[in-house]
Amino acid sequence: MTVDQPSFFSAKFGITPALIERCLGEALAAGGEYAELYFESVASTSLGVDESLVKSAAQGVSAGCGIRVLAGERTGYAYTDELSPERLLRAARTAALIASGPAKQSVVGLGSSLREARPRLYPAPAAELDPELSTKLALVMRADTAARAHDRRITEVRASYADEVRRILVAASDGTYTSDTQPMVRLNVFALAKDGNKTARGNAGGGGRVELSYFEGAKSPEYFAREAARQALLQLNAVPAPAGDMEVVLGPGWPGVLLHEAVGHGLEADFNRKKTSAFSGMVGQRVASDKVTVVDNGTIPSRRGSIHVDDEGADSRENVLIENGILRGYMNDKLSAKLMGTANTGNGRRESYQQMPMPRMTNTYMLAGEDEPEDILRSVRRGLYAVNFGGGSVDITSGKFVFSASEAYLIEDGRVTAPVRDATLIGSGPEALKYVSMVGHDLALDEGVGNCGKQGQWVPVGVGMPTIKLDRMTVGGTGS
């Protein structure tokens, strides 16, 4: 969409097309091939209720610009949190130093053709200052009340709310001149249950790129509160998790973190361009059973991992990573797409203007199969049924990955029995999904709390999965 009224960065910081062109010209003055300005402004609010008191209430604003220059495989980067012409030009000159030679590239005139992303996936909040503090606080108070009322054994509750509005503007020497406004909301509940000398915790939360009214529907503060309390109570009577290789059934939704760790990171193009990933050179090869199709999709409305455009100004897309078990392609950004000679998949993301973009996931999930979830559980003689996880991690090069179950049960003779204590599951990325023997029809996406860390940069992501059965996976408990 082309607009005539002044854009956010123009109105607030006086960033004009002429200034952007000057900076891009300065950035390319030493012979760089590509230059990019990434303007970002973030306003955030967080509220915390603890011991039924509003103990924390905070707001923050930050703004800055990151300037990147590419010369072959080299990247020069500089940023500034003062958006004056002098500071911007100085940052452009610093980034330009990566190249050394006369200017080769001229700057395309940007004119006034700023492409503002149409808010089709998520709303574009207008207000900078917050008129809704009390409404937000009411949500947190409701969560606190509901968790405490759930059971007398719930002794401690911490509930919190956090939101941010992130505005970005990307202008680059390849003609990119795009902006987007990206809201994010999250509600979280932590509950502690005590019974005699036993103590256990439960955690639940959710949100996404949604308006506050989201929490008035099924995903209410009471829903998350009950969920946190339920998990804490369940853990009071958990038995030690088993140890060793066994059949594992993963429930729908958040257990999709398996995909994020087992294959997702390994399929980011930067690792594959450098041949440092266990999946390097494997496009076209079998990396999973034929029941497995995995996509990364940045275009699902309202999801935490969704973006209209990535942090290089490219449209987000739905990309098939694994199709019926065959590796189809990698997730890339402008640099990797250019160096590998492939299309840009729109996965160039960054934590903030202080960091360079790189290939990152958006919402990564497995497509539904045809099995009945009950049949999947019934097929297991002795195994583990894991339905909730904490986080995970992966060693890209060896392919070994872990993810830690926070709610799991034993399966004995096809029946779900005792809850088990926290345990980490470990596997090898290129092998693990070959053991997927059943895939349920119950695909679900997570509640909207995922953060993904890579090289010190955190970005919000989503995961999802139907119920699946892995014929073999290592469970890291202490029991027999």
Place this chain on the structure above:
Amino acid sequence: MAAATRNLPAYASQLAGQAQALVQQALQAGASDAEVILRESDEFDAQVRMGELETLKNSGSRGVGLRVLLAGDEGQRVGSSSSSDLTPSGLGYLVASAIALARISSPDPMQGLPEPSAFGAFDGELDLYHESVYSLPDKERIEYARRVEAAALGADARITNSDGGSFTAATSLKVLANSRGFVGASRGSYCGLSAVPIATGRNGEMQRDGWSSSARTLSKLESPEQVGAEAARRTLRRLDGRRVPTQRVPVVFAPEVARSILGAMADAANGDSIYRGASFFTGKLGAQVAASSITVINDGTLPGLFGSTPFDGEGLPTRRTVLVENGVLRSYLLNTYTGRKLGLPSTASAARGLTGNPGISTHNLFLPAGEQTPEQIIAAIPQGLYLTEFLGRGVNMVTGDYSRGASGLWIENGELAFPVQEITVAGNLKEMFQNITAIGNDLLFRSATASPTLRIDGLTIAGA
């Protein structure tokens, strides 16, 4: 007035003046107390990969955080705000926002700034700042990154690829001022070298590992050749790893992973978890929580180390605190708020980000060296794991349940026999602390938390 601005340039005093002015502005706007933190930092980072310069980053930023308190009959309300905008209008927004937020928070009798008598700064020389981290011209810094990678790449023919070599330099300045008279400033410097080589094994399997050196001054940095060679050695020893059967064995934690055991002890002693009963150390002050050979110290006053700082996030002088002495829990880690909740004085462990209430963090956390060499500890084990790397976190501080991905080397008849991978190590921290049966003599502060080699018995390895 407790002033902690010694040995600082005029510029820092100027920032301290700005912070104090903002405190006054908040008081004039209706705050009964206020606290301001100003941070400035700059960074240089050069990454070289396969001998070629890959990225060069050079920048700086600043930010300001404000916490205001509104006193009332039932206690104080608190609100906070932060900004990267230090213009008068930006600061005006900061004050208005913090006060608006404080108005919607609950009065809390435990809330509030420390008592004026508690303020101060460690008076000795901490040796935290050296201009030398920026003394090298750009070209030589890139050369450092190139040399560290080259040393790793050249170490062995099986090293076939690389995630690069890097040289990083950074400096930072923090200023803290509050309405009860404290003002302090502290500068720090950092430089670091690292290499991450990748080796290929017999079956084409790849392994990566890395090594780094960091210091507050260039002269204390290990040479690029030393760091690169160690990175190569660590990567090569992982090649052709296998899994081992599920079993219960003694585990020897190398220093770089043993430090996480101390980190877990500090997490368990965190006052924020203690007062709400969310840690298995709750109510254990004075109790035996670890083997009687274990002493763990948190010290913010050791010259030159990364965890040293003259004052904590609330303006209290840092100190040496014995957390665990001969296995007995002697102290929790407390800031002012959690101290008041527990009826104890703060241990000067407040951590202050730009935004929000003060949290809790350790300074230099360490376990003093023991007598045995790592080789002697390994030699005493007929069958066990020498653990060198964790994958994932997998620690529940409420129950102590511990389950993490791991890799390392298998110990057979007292010797390192072969590399192992794709296994988990599991136990419960309450028992693990009690089951530390050997302490190495190899304590070295490579980071703020440092441990010698530790042997822990009775852990479950899950594998093939």
